[in-house]
Amino acid sequence: MNACTVCSTTLQAGACDWHQRCPACAYERGHLTPVINQQAVHDTVDEVGRDQALRELRLSNANALLSLLQRHLRAGQQRLLDVGCSHGWFLQTAARHFQALGIEPDHVVAASALAIGLPVREGYFPDVLAADERFDVIVFNDVLEHIPDARAALQASRAHLDPGGVLLLNVPDRQGVYYRLACGLQRLGLRGPFRRMWQVDFPSPHVHYFQADNLTELLRQSGFELLQATSVPAVSRNGLWQRIRYAQGSLAGAVVSYLLLSLALPVLARFQSDSLVCLFSPSRPIAQPVA
Ligand SMILES: [Zn+2]
Structure with a gap:
């Protein structure tokens, strides 16, 4: 339980009682439990508000991710799987170019x-797929960081991806400027931003924080090689008000946060984005289990 997801080194105590860090590869683990499909939690999450708050940013990022994918695909590679498609922000855009499934x-x-x-199957990846279903593209867009057994999810992706296919991961980056600010505030005793970055008390909190090198290593162990590592904006002026209004209980607090963040955005945009995007291809045949 306390071994690093990437390199198996024993994790060390982190910023609070549910948080640990790997001293060898800098991977971070949040011991937070997903409670998907529990009514009490659903009652506390305003799904309509969340949809509106994130729609603008997600739609613009969907177009950026699709352009990245096109660089690595050949003509005829049409079958796309969007794991954890949520409200379908990415799926909706992808369905214009691909035979898409969420x-x-x-x-x-x-x-x-x-x-x-939208073409969506309800359930967990890979349980809702037939054993022989194959895709040219598998996407985890803000999803892998929520899956406790990330390694198993990546191995399942390897099994369901065509040998010439592309795996696209968009995950929060522990070297991102907002995460580093949240860590600094946590050390000063201001715990809110750090809890928000890990989505504590959300139905599906974050359980992993990676950076480009340890994520690439985890993928290498799962049978993938890196094609490209880049980033997309984690925060933009588009939809910023809706996002803050959704997160902030009071109107006054939302106005102050909006004004401060609007002023800070051009400065923060010069630093590393919190959204790490990596594209991988299968690197070798999967070892067959010994009978
Ligand atoms: Zn490690």
Whole structure:
């Protein structure tokens, strides 16, 4: 339980009682438990507000991710799987270019995506796939950091990805400027931003924080090689007000946060983004289990 997900080194105490760090590769673990599909938690999450708060940023990032994918795909590679498609922000855009399928474990969220006609299967990856289903592209867009057994999810991706396919991961970067600010504030005793970065008390909190090199190493061990590592904006002026209004309880607090963040955005944009995007290709045949 306390071994590093990437390199198996024993994890050390982190910033608080549920947080640990790897002294060897800098991987971070949050011992937070997903509670997807529990009604009490759903009642505390305003899904409509969350949808509106993140829509603008997610739609613009979806276009950026699709452009990145196109650079690494050949003509005819059409089958795309969006793992943890949520409300379908990415899926909706991807479906214009691909034969796309989404998987979403949260019943309420999956139902809302199905209601607007998106091709979504409700359940967990890879359980809802047939053993022989193959894809040219598998995408984990803000998803891998929520999956406790990330290694198993990557190995399942290897099994369901065509040998010439592309795996796209978009994960929070522990070297990102907002995460580093949140860590600094945590050390000063201001715990809110750090808890927010890990999505404590959300139905599906973050359980991993990677950076480019340890993520690439985890993927190498799972049968992938890196094609490209880059980033997309984690925060933008588009939709900023809706996002702050959703996160901030009071109107006055939201106005102050919006003004401060609007002023700081041009400065913060010069530092490393919190959204790490890595594209991988399968590197070798999967070892067959010994009978
Ligand atoms: Zn490690």
